[in-house]
Amino acid sequence: MSADEVSHQIFAIIQGLPSGATNDDLRKSIPDVTPALQVEGLNKLLQQGVIEVLKKGEKLIYRAKDPKKSTLPKEADTEEKVVYGIIEEGGNKGIWIRDIRMISNLNMTQLNKILKNLETKKLIKAVKSVNASKKKVYMLYNLEPDRSITGGAWYQDQDFEAEFVDVLNQQCLRFLQMKRETAESKRDGPLALKQMSCCSVKEVHKFISDLGISKVSLDEDDLETILKTVVYDGNAERILMSNDSYVYRAINSPLAPPGLVQMPCGICPVIKNCSNCGEVTPNLCQYMTEWLD
Template identity: 40%
Template structure:
């Protein structure tokens, strides 16, 4: 009987390890032998839940069972009630993390208590702290084995929460050189293949990263986006160098963008575009 129980638990754990959110009772039931009674199945669930090998989640009004790795389960078993509470909140935040102040308010813990709990969870390698490019002064926590989302890290264009202008400029110039040197318009995939072959980036750049780079070049007026018909009749986006390069490379070149008194500037005001010396100098610098 004990052997049968172990085998049935293994079937449940294997079934519940599929998908990011686990599986429903119905899906597990379909994986088990037909002769397993409902009461026996519930007993197996409870046994796995008590040992921490299985966790129960609610999503869109449905209950999901998800497998917990044995190593993690052993660590969770040794947690105090406060540590379990904090861990569950951090787990629920996913790869976007949760702010320490929110943790304190939700868990209703004093700062000294929360600091101690988080330190213990860090030592057990269950959670880890990190910072967001949007919330530089806020300390966030996420599960130890997760990687922060692009929304939090800023993607490959950021290093230590700061925009890596030098890296971006190198990619920008190399991409522009490739597009201008091509005899025909190029696709995102062709740009990605060329940049990857140069070995410029130590980090793997995704398709969306190259699209973001090309979109910046479109805004700057150096590249334009077109659509061509593929062999199967679908529309494919391609990029080529602008035939008529505009001297207005970026809106940031206009002095109005950095003017400290732009709010007081008006057509009939004391400060006006008609008598602005900085605007006049900028206009004179343009080469049409």
């Protein structure tokens, strides 16, 4: 076989192994190929930039590169390679320019020039974070920003969509109440009432999807976030099942709801870090303070 034929076979084997192929994997898959021809085929693939080499312990692993992933041109200078590598390490959560500067040890003028060049070549992009509206994070151009950066479905151009969240909150509550009313009409006893009035996130997700009230695609995690706001409002309870999943059930609360959905606590991405379990005042919660401003 020619070197081209060997490289095609090797590439097909590597593509079939998402975690990567070792030299042993290649030898077992193409036993008739000599080690020298195998090395030649691998070098050809590396030169073409379609595979990458990783080291795991004492073994080398060959893995197919993502064709959608940005790649730095060979003619890029050393400083660009350093900055690009730092940004690549930041993944889809990005990295602040201050951190890039500290790691790269470049002066601000030089760093700004490199970042501008990389942005012009569409190798990186700057994304504004909802957690710090005056700061930008940098990430590779083809990456989809993490929800902690964009705020997910609840933000549009960094603005919190309070009305949208409120509508979803009301519709989720309506579905839970409909489920409870149906269960109550059966009159099968308190235990059966509780079981029949419980709703899974999947059921609520289907209900909201069928309504067609959202212009953005919502997944089950999004709807569970909204269901939690219904719980925070005192209109529903969250029940842990034996399989470690949760179901939701409308309740008749004697108290007026606190209206947490009108504030960002209900969908706050840092609520888990809140020392007061959401019962905060603006001067205690930086995230809420920025939202109010």
